Amino acid sequence: MSGETMPKRRVAIVLFNLGGPDRPESVRPFLVNLFTDPAILRVPGFIRPWLGRLIAWRRTKPAMENYAILGGRSPLLDLTEEQGRSLEAAMAGDPGIEVRSFIAMRYWHPMSDEAARAVKDWAPDEVLLFPLYPQFSTTTTGSSIAAWQDSCRKAGLSVPTTTLCCWHSHGGFAMATAQLVRRAWQEARAALPEDVPLRVLFSAHGLPESIVNAGDPYQWQVEQTVASVVEKLDMPGLDHIVCYQSRVTPQKWIGPSTEDEIERAAHDKAAILICPIAFVSEHSETLVELDVEYREEADKLGIPGYFRVPAQNSDPDFIAALADLARAALGSGRSLCSFAGARQCPKQHGDCPHARATAERRQVAVKEPA
Ligand SMILES: C=CC1=C(C)c2cc3[nH]c(cc4nc(cc5[nH]c(cc1n2)c(C)c5CCC(=O)O)C(CCC(=O)O)=C4C)c(C)c3C=C
Numbered sequence: 313m314s315g316e317t318m319p320k321r322r323v324a325i326v327l328f329n330l331g332g333p334d335r336p337e338s339v340r341p342f343l344v345n346l347f348t349d350p351a352i353l354r355v356p357g358f359i360r361p362w363l364g365r366l367i368a369w370r371r372t373k374p375a376m377e378n379y380a381i382l383g384g385r386s387p388l389l390d391l392t393e394e395q396g397r398s399l400e401a402a403m404a405g406d407p408g409i410e411v412r413s414f415i416a417m418r419y420w421h422p423m424s425d426e427a428a429r430a431v432k433d434w435a436p437d438e439v440l441l442f443p444l445y446p447q448f449s450t451t452t453t454g455s456s457i458a459a460w461q462d463s464c465r466k467a468g469l470s471v472p473t474t475t476l477c478c479w480h481s482h483g484g485f486a487m488a489t490a491q492l493v494r495r496a497w498q499e500a501r502a503a504l505p506e507d508v509p510l511r512v513l514f515s516a517h518g519l520p521e522s523i524v525n526a527g528d529p530y531q532w533q534v535e536q537t538v539a540s541v542v543e544k545l546d547m548p549g550l551d552h553i554v555c556y557q558s559r560v561t562p563q564k565w566i567g568p569s570t571e572d573e574i575e576r577a578a579h580d581k582a583a584i585l586i587c588p589i590a591f592v593s594e595h596s597e598t599l600v601e602l603d604v605e606y607r608e609e610a611d612k613l614g615i616p617g618y619f620r621v622p623a624q625n626s627d628p629d630f631i632a633a634l635a636d637l638a639r640a641a642l643g644s645g646r647s648l649c650s651f652a653g654a655r656q657c658p659k660q661h662g663d664c665p666h667a668r669a670t671a672e673r674r675q676v677a678v679k680e681p682a
Pocket residue numbers: 330331332333343346352371374375378386387388445449451452517518519520530560561590591595596597
């Protein structure tokens with residue numbers, strides 16, 4: 313083809329995230345969407361719409377108070393859009409492909425129906441589903457994959473698709489996170505008297521224990537992330553622990569809870585550095601729960617120092633890791649998890665058990681009475 317340039321393969325990268333209300337009036341419907349998701353509220357289908365609405369109604373007031381602190385809206389969409397633009401820029405020079413990012417939020421706009429229509433209009437040659445959750449959970453990535461499949465059917469979108477299932481221990485991601493931890497550690501250390509110990513609390517979003525017992529790999533993958541970050545930190549003797557925040561239902565959730573770990577640190581007269589480890593952007597659970605609620609609790613308990621590692625957002629090293637993950641996934645041409653391990657998908661398989669488990673759950677959900 314002398315003189316002619318080969319057309320570039322058009323790749324649509326669909327970023328999955330949870331979404332958040334864009335104004336105070338959206339808080340209730342956002343919560344209704346969340347609590348009526350069969351992946352979240354695991355009760356028989358005929359009860360779910362009623363119970364889900366009831367739980368959403370009860371949660372609306374505290375959630376509105378949290379979002380009021382943030383000016384009445386979640387910053388998650390703006391930050392995800394910025395991550396999408398940064399990822400496009402990072403891959404702009406990749407030979408033979410033209411990348412465009414799309415956002416499919418699970419519980420508030422733009423949701424997967426809107427995203428699937430936008431992807432169809434762009435007419436890509438290939439789609440990459442890219443969850444902005446490093447660890448796979450049936451409640452997050454699994455739920456988003458199921459919603460995306462429904463939306464594709466509705467929109468009549470049928471394009472070769474690669475699903476990146478999880479990336480909990482990816483080296484670039486772990487290194488970018490470790491650098492953020494190291495920077496925050498040095499600042500905290502400089503602000504503290506020498507004899508005050510500093511403990512790192514890697515705080516992940518919690519999950520009801522029953523979901524983990526049913527085979528959800530999330531907790532195990534969170535532990536793998538922390539092990540990878542600690543390895544990259546290479547700080548022998550680092551005092552650290554994994555803990556879980558954001559319990560919102562009365563069932564038993566996985567632990568230890570972040571609140572209990574704050575209490576233990578107070579008892580040990582240790583300062584704490586909290587590192588969010590399951591979110592890669594700031595939102596209500598970092599900016600309110602960690603920065604306001606837990607900080608107040610820590611102050612009340614007389615903790616000698618309270619510091620927080622910022623979320624990755626569009627940190628250049630983190631974006632470079634996302635680009636690296638996208639390239640590896642696109643090269644594989646199939647659904648995959650990025651790492652091998654006993655309780656997750658084998659490396660480079662053609663049929664991701666996490667995605668399959670989600671599809672099976674969905675079939676069960678569909679069979680339930682409406
Ligand atoms: C049973 C309820 C919930 C489960 C299970 C759950 C899992 C889960 N969530 C995230 C990440 C995020 N959650 C966010 C908000 C949020 N989550 C729940 C409930 C459950 N989450 C509620 C009720 C809310 C709304 C806020 C509130 O009422 O406190 C958010 C975004 C919020 C924003 O400000 O934009 C994220 C992100 C993970 C990773 C996870 C399990 C692995």
